Amino acid sequence: MFNKEKLQEIQDNYQQYHEKTEKSLEKRPERNDTFFTGSGDEINRLYTPGDVNTVDYQEKIGFPGQFPYTRGVQPTMYRGRLWTMRMYAGFATAEESNNRYKYLIEQGSKGLSVAFDLPTQIGYDSDHALSEGEVGKVGVAIDSLADMEILFDGIPLDKVSTSMTINAPASVLLAMYIAVAEKQGVSPDKLRGTIQNDILKEYVARGTYIFPPDPSMRLITNIFEYCSKDVPLWNTISISGYHIREAGSTAAQEVGFTLADGIAYVEAAIKAGLDVDSFAPRLSFFFNAHNDLLEEVAKYRAARRLWAKIMKDRFGAKNPKSMALKFHTQTGGSTLTAQQPENNIVRVAIQTLAAVMGGTQSLHTNSKDEALALPTEDSVRVALRTQQIVAHESGVTNTIDPLGGSYYIEAKTDEIEKRAMEYIKKIDDLGGAPAAIEKGYIQEEIMDAAYYYQREVEDEKRIIVGMNQFKVEEEAPKDLLKVDPIVGKMQREKLAKLRSERDNAQVEANLSSLRKACKGQENVMPYILEAVRSYATLGEICGVMREVFGEYQQSVNL
Known part of the structure; x- marks a missing residue:
């Protein structure tokens, strides 16, 4: 990006700056001996062209809508169309959740995202003995097509995009959605949305699995094949780094482990006889947004670039859409505090900015009270308004990849890509993601990162405002949403x-x-x-x- 003479001149000037600054620190020391990202990586005091002197613009950065998609998957990004504001909701009965969905649509939400209760997630009816006490608690209870009909009553499925956070029984819930659409007179080829359908991360980070890996992968590839012919606009999987990050991973681990899972799904589909370009355009991803705004932006850019290279070089994809990593983002639930919950509004705003400046295709913003209970209508409205303010008032949507070209962002993008690729190579050496999961490698890496982070919080080396510093006496929270046991x-x-x-x-x-x-x-x-x-x-x-x-x-x- 710079010629050798100019780089040397910059390096000489930087050295002078560094020496002068080091002397001034004797009188005015910095706040900390070292500074770290949210993932614990050390940050330099200053980044210069010397930190990105090996970057070839055309090869590594390029233009939005073109390989390697570092700057975004659409040529005009949000200048053409904003991301889908998809609020995650579902609780109690289908009737109550239907009312919440209609409320969200009235408030400006452009997509629905269904949260299912625990029995539904693990394939049990509400009258099963293991469902006792869990029905409707963390999402909506769906036992049959009759419940699904109520859930989407009065919501035209040819007009909305619906995401369903369901994994082991994803094939059943997708079938229910298709059947509801048929009853509305909407053909499957008109349906738009996503099923999570990502079983590998369930074995690693979340736990709502049912079947062993081999039949689970068969179900997933069956969905790929079926939808490629009959439900062509449907995203057949949302390969999730969100839950990997919630379990305690670093940003680079989130990218590396998520893309390793993606590689496993592509390999399984090819092994089942599918052509890569027949299903890869409908693959989507799901990432977390944490509080370190700059690291998160770099993370999304690195993930896009790395996946484009994997699909082109490893799998020989020819369709540009097969190489373009599309992703949904959810703000980080694990970053929310029960203490001073109003502070969570600020955290979510920072995370929203990270997701948008990182180029997300859809976004759910958590509500301020979600560290305590399911969100109330008022707190959900504030969460949605956060997205709308960023979209229409912040100015960050007016140009594409607004942080692109920052010496720090480009250096961090390179660093996360490099570390993520190292994890992928290690997983390849272990025989791929399913084998690495069986051997416990991915789980151990996540647990180590989570332990390191928690130790820093408890030692107050990492400040969490309102929790380990800046605390106040608080009354017990009021007006929380509670699901009636009835x-x-x-x-x-x-x-x-x-x-x-x-x-x-x-x-x-x-x-x-x-x-x-x-x-x-x-x-x-x-x-x-x-x-x-x-x-x-x-x-x-x-x-x-x-x-x-x-x-x-x-x-x-x-």
């Missing part, structure tokens, strides 16, 4: 009524066909869809797959 009883009554009114012979026939398909090699999605249409429940469908595939038991000794 929700479980209501769902059990709904299920009993459903089973008494549906055609149970048809349900059994469809479940028998699904069982046969699971035992064979054909794509199971059409069979799941037929079972859903006959009002077979989530638990019944997952029960058949549990019977054939078995259940995964964590065996790694950590």
